[in-house]
Amino acid sequence: MRDGVVYYLLNKPRRVVTTARDPEGRPTAVDLVPTEPRVFPVGRLDYDTEGLLVLTNDGDLAQLVTHPRHGIEKTYLAEVSGVPSRATIRALREGVTLEDGRSAPARVRLVQDLGVNAALEIVVHEGRNRIVRRMCEAVGHPVRRLVRTRVGPIADRRLAPGSWRALRPREVRALYAAANEPATSRSDESNPD
16 A cells, blocks of 8 residues: 555444535544544445445545446445335346436345334445435335445444444455456346345
């Protein structure tokens, strides 16, 4: 890794904005990591979404991870209202119509049937604003809680909400490799129900 370049993995809690500064004075993701050197979030998580977020001062990596052409997968655990049927899960896998166009196909599996609610694991590779929430809303199962559990090859179940750690050199290399991997080599197969 280059001198002066840092890579952090943050487990962003709810009610934190994914910006460097907020005109409304709300806490920001950047407030939760060291102030020097200055870093910026790679991609975004909305105010009410929790989970993993990479912050860095490496503009090259940030561009690779966020650019739609590279299709870095993000994995979410979504607690939704109601229990989606097999047909609904199939619709999410195939892509659903949203106000700004059809969503790309996603990998979706039912993780837990909670009776009146359900937990879904949803893997997307597009970064449109609030895409997982909007997809679930479009099929009649609004999100009650949303947690990003993986960014490309990076995951850390032990990182507590509000905590951060430096990415290991092998994790940085893995992110670069994932961004440079041809999109056609990624698995587009749907998960079984």
